[in-house]
Every structure is written in structure tokens, then in C-alpha cells.
Amino acid sequence: MKKIPVGVIGTGFIGPAHVEALRRTGLVDVVAIADIDQEVADRKAEQLGIEKAYGDWQKILADPDIEAVHICTPNNLHYPMSKAALEAGKHVVCEKPLAMNSKEAEDLVDVASRTGLVNAIHFNVRYYPLVHQARAMVEKGDIGKIFAIHGSYLQDWLFYETDYNWRLEPEYSGESRAVADIGSHWLDLIEFISGLRVKAVCADFATFHPIRKKPLKPVETYAGKMLSPEDYQDVPINTEDYATVLLEFEGGAKGVMTVNQVAAGRKNRIYFEIDGSKKALAWDSEKPNELWIGRRDGNNEVMIKDPSLMYPEAREIVSFPGGHTEGFPDTTKQMFKQVYSYIASGDYKRGIAPKFPTFKDGHREIMMCEVILKSARERKWVEVK
Numbered sequence: 270m271k272k273i274p275v276g277v278i279g280t281g282f283i284g285p286a287h288v289e290a291l292r293r294t295g296l297v298d299v300v301a302i303a304d305i306d307q308e309v310a311d312r313k314a315e316q317l318g319i320e321k322a323y324g325d326w327q328k329i330l331a332d333p334d335i336e337a338v339h340i341c342t343p344n345n346l347h348y349p350m351s352k353a354a355l356e357a358g359k360h361v362v363c364e365k366p367l368a369m370n371s372k373e374a375e376d377l378v379d380v381a382s383r384t385g386l387v388n389a390i391h392f393n394v395r396y397y398p399l400v401h402q403a404r405a406m407v408e409k410g411d412i413g414k415i416f417a418i419h420g421s422y423l424q425d426w427l428f429y430e431t432d433y434n435w436r437l438e439p440e441y442s443g444e445s446r447a448v449a450d451i452g453s454h455w456l457d458l459i460e461f462i463s464g465l466r467v468k469a470v471c472a473d474f475a476t477f478h479p480i481r482k483k484p485l486k487p488v489e490t491y492a493g494k495m496l497s498p499e500d501y502q503d504v505p506i507n508t509e510d511y512a513t514v515l516l517e518f519e520g521g522a523k524g525v526m527t528v529n530q531v532a533a534g535r536k537n538r539i540y541f542e543i544d545g546s547k548k549a550l551a552w553d554s555e556k557p558n559e560l561w562i563g564r565r566d567g568n569n570e571v572m573i574k575d576p577s578l579m580y581p582e583a584r585e586i587v588s589f590p591g592g593h594t595e596g597f598p599d600t601t602k603q604m605f606k607q608v609y610s611y612i613a614s615g616d617y618k619r620g621i622a623p624k625f626p627t628f629k630d631g632h633r634e635i636m637m638c639e640v641i642l643k644s645a646r647e648r649k650w651v652e653v654k
């Protein structure tokens with residue numbers, strides 16, 4: 270089978286994770302990367318073993334060999350790059366959040382629909398095997414009617430006032446930080462598993478470091494915390510380090526999400542519990558191969574990821590037998606397998622709905638994020654339209 274030629278724009282933290290996952294699908298050739306200038310692009314292309322390196326992202330779009338483009342740049346570039354890529358006739362896989370605001374996101378949904386090209390948003394957290402298992406259990410009625418959903422997404426990479434990254438600057442990141450950056454994953458995950466949509470929100474935000482110390486030279490995400498604090502400049506911070514959001518779901522279920530980027534010791538922990546009328550489920554992304562099943566009458570269980578014990582809907586995104594741990598890099602691989610099988614089969618031309626998250630899901634997350642911001646600013650409940 271002919272492999273689909275792909276280009277990746279942005280090669281900081283997540284770009285190389287895309288490259289690696291794409292290669293592991295067996296469906297794709299990563300033929301080019303682009304980054305901010307030629308020197309960076311050449312260096313990254315050599316590290317990653319990629320043939321073509323562009324110092325100007327537009328050249329990926331002009332490259333006739335390339336059929337699909339991955340956008341792995343800061344948030345403010347997602348909209349112009351995705352739009353231009355679709356208009357150049359390329360399929361697009363974009364990082365989250367899809368755009369800087371719902372107007373841009375809506376435009377991208379329209380452009381994608383007009384061009385008929387495949388569009389995906391990298392909500393990879395859906396692709397942990399036991400997340401798919403939890404969804405199948407909810408769908409089959411195993412846990413009964415959902416009463417409540419609660420959980421958090423906690424990180425500590427912005428713990429010190431000297432921790433700095435473009436995500437702290439609204440012109441690159443958008444008006445919301447913790448909610449848009451990590452809350453978007455949690456909300457997408459919960460709606461995916463429960464099949465319930467958030468109907469209204471009531472949010473409370475905090476910025477624990479109102480002034481941060483910006484290093485005078487740029488550093489890559491997650492590498493920043495390894496540097497010693499010198500040559501810093503004071504910068505006022507206008508986006509939230511922390512948010513707690515009360516949630517009301519369609520059908521009456523209740524919920525609460527806490528996101529915090531200054532939670533010491535929590536490296537990158539996504540956690541949820543779903544309390545149902547028969548059973549409860551709980552899952553922690555730092556122990557992703559265990560799903561807790563809670564009971565009132567009888568012993569609680571811990572289900573270990575094992576395809577032979579899982580529902581078929583979940584089994585299809587498992588690559589290794591029980592006891593062989595699957596984690597973060599595997600989620601991206603599983604999602605890209607679905608995206609590129611969909612492209613290769615031509616299903617998108619026949620109007621068959623994709624299984625993976627698309628720009629419509631990206632648009633929904635941004636819309637929710639805007640409603641959460643409004644609620645935090647006005648200190649009241651706000652309906653999600």
C-alpha cells in the first residue's frame with residue numbers, strides 16, 4: 270500500500286511526538302517538517318531523520334508531494350495555518366486548542382466542510398485503552414444512570430514564578446490558559462466517556478503568580494524547568510493558573526473539574542470519577558492501565574488493561590497484550606491510525622462519519638472555554654449554547 274506523505278509544522282515538544290506516532294502507524298511517510306527558521310528546521314530534521322526541512326511553513330503547503338499537514342505550533346498559529354493548509358488542499362491534524370476564539374474555530378469548521386478534506390484535533394487522551402473501556406461500560410449501562418462526574422487535570426511545570434513559556438502570554442496562548450490548555454482535554458474526555466454534554470458552568474479562577482520572571486532567551490516547553498534562574502524580566506500574568514468549574518450536564522447529572530498548573534508533584538495527572546446508579550468508575554492518567562470499579566454491595570475491583578478482558582470497542586485500540594503497559598505515545602499512535610485509515614480507505618469521500626475527534630469537537634471545546642471565562646469574570650452560572 271502507498272504510504273501517505275505527511276508534513277509536520279512545529280517541532281518543539283509535541284511535533285516530534287506526532288512524528289514518532291505517525292511512523293508507528295505504518296500508514297504514513299513523514300517527508301517534511303517546518304519550523305520558525307531554516308537553522309531550527311535543519312537541526313530538527315536531522316535529529317528526526319526527515320528528508321525535507323523548511324524554514325517557512327508556507328513551503329509545506331506548496332509542496333505537491335504532501336497530502337496531510339500536522340499543526341504543532343503555538344495556539345495563535347493554529348487558525349491561520351489550518352485554514353491555509355485546507356485551502357491548499359491538504360488534510361489537517363491540528364493541535365488543541367483549535368483556535369484562539371470560537372469565531373475562528375467556526376470558520377475552520379466551515380472551511381473544512383467546504384473543502385471536504387479530513388480534519389482532526391489531537392484530543393489524544395480519549396485513546397488510552399481503559400478510557401475507551403470506560404466509555405463502552407457507560408454505553409452498555411454497566412454503571413447505570415450517571416449521578417455525578419468529578420476530577421482534575423493537575424501539573425506542576427509552572428509551579429515556580431521563574432517557570433516561563435509562551436503559554437503565559439495571551440497573544441500566543443489565548444485569553445484562558447489552564448482551562449484552554451488542559452481543561453479542554455478533561456472536558457473532551459468526560460463528554461466522550463459519558464456521552465453527556467455540559468449544559469451550564471459556574472467557574473472560579475485564580476492566578477497564584479500574578480508576576481512571573483521571564484527568561485531573556487527562549488526555552489522549549491518542559492525543558493524550561495531544567496534551566497537555572499538568571500537573566501529574568503518581571504512580566505504581569507493575566508491568565509489563570511487554576512480553575513474550579515461546577516458543571517451541569519444534560520439530563521441532570523452534576524460535575525466539577527479542577528485544573529491547576531502549579532500543583533506540586535502532579536506532573537501531568539488527569540483524573541476522573543464517574544458515580545453511577547449501579548457502579549462508579551475512576552481512572553488516573555499517571556496509572557493509565559488501571560480502571561477502578563466501585564461498588565456499594567461487594568468488593569471494589571481494579572481492572573488491568575488486557576485486551577482479552579475488554580469490550581471489542583476498546584480492544585480495537587490496544588496494540589499489546591495484558592501486562593504490557595500502554596501510555597501517552599500510544600494514544601497518539603491509536604488516534605493517527607484511525608485518521609490515516611480513514612484517509613486511505615476514502616471513507617471521507619463517501620460521507621462516512623469519522624471515529625476520531627474533528628474540528629467540530631475542537632470548536633465545541635473553545636465555545637465551552639469561552640463560557641467558562643465569562644462565568645469566572647461575571648461570577649455566575651452561564652449556559653452553554
Ligand SMILES: NC(=O)c1ccc[n+]([C@@H]2O[C@H](COP(=O)([O-])OP(=O)(O)OC[C@H]3O[C@@H](n4cnc5c(N)ncnc54)[C@H](O)[C@@H]3O)[C@@H](O)[C@H]2O)c1
Pocket residue numbers: 278279280281282283284303304305309326341342343344346364365366391392393435450489490
Ligand atoms: N495533545 C497534547 O497532548 C499536547 C501536548 C503538548 C502540546 N500540545 C499543543 O501543541 C501545541 C505546541 O505545543 P508545544 O508544547 O509543542 O510547544 P513548543 O513551544 O515546545 O513548540 C512549538 C514549536 O512551534 C515552532 N513555531 C513557532 N512559530 C512558528 C512558525 N511561525 N512557523 C513554524 N514553526 C513555528 C517553535 O519554534 C517550536 O518548535 C500547542 O498548541 C499545545 O497546546 C498538545
